[in-house]
Amino acid sequence: MQQHPPRSHAIHSRVRSYSRAGGRLSEAQAEALAALAPRYVVDVPRRDAVRTVAPGFRLDPEALFGHQGWGRPLVVEIGSGSGEAVLAHAAAHPGVDHLAVEVWETAIARLVASIHRQGLRNARVVPADGAELLATALPVGCASEVWVFFPDPWRKARHRKRRLVNAAFADSVARVLRPGGVWRLATDWADYAWQMRDVLEGASALPEGIEADSTGPYFRYDDAGARPDLGAGSAVAGDAGNGVDPGSPSGARGGWSERFAGRAMTRFEQRGIDEGRTIRDLTAVRTEEQWIPAARPTALERLDNGAPGLFAPEGLTD
Numbered sequence: 623m624q625q626h627p628p629r630s631h632a633i634h635s636r637v638r639s640y641s642r643a644g645g646r647l648s649e650a651q652a653e654a655l656a657a658l659a660p661r662y663v664v665d666v667p668r669r670d671a672v673r674t675v676a677p678g679f680r681l682d683p684e685a686l687f688g689h690q691g692w693g694r695p696l697v698v699e700i701g702s703g704s705g706e707a708v709l710a711h712a713a714a715h716p717g718v719d720h721l722a723v724e725v726w727e728t729a730i731a732r733l734v735a736s737i738h739r740q741g742l743r744n745a746r747v748v749p750a751d752g753a754e755l756l757a758t759a760l761p762v763g764c765a766s767e768v769w770v771f772f773p774d775p776w777r778k779a780r781h782r783k784r785r786l787v788n789a790a791f792a793d794s795v796a797r798v799l800r801p802g803g804v805w806r807l808a809t810d811w812a813d814y815a816w817q818m819r820d821v822l823e824g825a826s827a828l829p830e831g832i833e834a835d836s837t838g839p840y841f842r843y844d845d846a847g848a849r850p851d852l853g854a855g856s857a858v859a860g861d862a863g864n865g866v867d868p869g870s871p872s873g874a875r876g877g878w879s880e881r882f883a884g885r886a887m888t889r890f891e892q893r894g895i896d897e898g899r900t901i902r903d904l905t906a907v908r909t910e911e912q913w914i915p916a917a918r919p920t921a922l923e924r925l926d927n928g929a930p931g932l933f934a935p936e937g938l939t940d
């Protein structure tokens with residue numbers, strides 16, 4: 623029987639990008655996770671609820687991987703699921719460190735089992751809300767890449783505010799990426815791709831004629847306007863999300879990158895393909911612009927400002 627911690631209204635009503643953090647592990651899975659966690663899972667002090675991050679917590683990746691001062695490349699994936707992409711990359715690139723950030727217990731157990739089975743020394747699991755982790759816990763400029771692949775689409779209009787990728791999240795990605803670092807995104811849902819495109823444009827220096835709304839800019843969005851075939855060209859009325867891009871009916875905006883060659887096929891990408899959806903990749907490159915805490919709400923404040931009733935709390939403990 624799980625113990626439910628007391629929850630304030632603020633915690634209940636917080637907007638989260640995930641619907642579940644707990645999972646029903648088999649006895650064997652739970653035992654394996656408990657035995658392996660000290661080696662592969664980062665111990666995250668909580669702010670006030672499961673998967674939250676204590677504001678004072680600092681995670682030093684170099685110390686974690688034992689490479690203090692070596693400046694090794696670091697890939698941070700938010701929402702790794704079972705880890706097909708991040709662990710394949712870790713296996714293929716032993717000189718690059720990898721953090722798989724995930725909230726769902728079942729996925730965390732799978733990640734840990736895979737890291738152990740494959741003997742990976744360059745991958746660790748961070749059981750935390752990635753938005754909070756990037757906002758405060760990771761050092762400024764620590765990452766060479768941040769990945770967000772096939773995030774939960776939150777398709778209903780009233781759920782859109784739960785989408786992970788928004789302006790506040792972009793600010794947190796800018797915070798942790800080093801100059802020249804790359805933010806890679808992919809989705810199989812057209813309207814989420816357009817939202818991602820808008821977020822990247824808002825945080826980027828753009829080709830002439832396209833306005834950005836940030837003072838930064840923290841990103842270069844080199845692919846703005848690229849692959850217009852994935853905009854209007856793929857329009858099929860009434861199909862599974864491949865409609866005309868409302869922000870760019872002509873396809874002049876868009877900014878879709880070529881598929882990231884380093885991304886192993888995941889269950890979610892395969893499902894999108896099987897169901898006839900177009901896969902869109904997006905890429906933004908971090909500029910030299912120094913990151914300064916933004917005047918707009920931080921990711922943490924955004925999380926605390928959720929509309930009541932959006933999130934059905936699960937009453938979980940760690």
Ligand SMILES: C[S@@+](CC[C@H](N)C(=O)[O-])C[C@H]1O[C@@H](n2cnc3c(N)ncnc32)[C@H](O)[C@@H]1O
Binds near residue numbers: 751
């Ligand atoms: C649709 S799955 C995609 C998984 C994986 N990227 C793939 O392509 O197979 C999205 C994952 O993101 C996780 N997730 C959602 N919000 C998150 C957050 N704020 N921090 C960390 N993980 C999150 C979910 O638990 C889920 O496992």
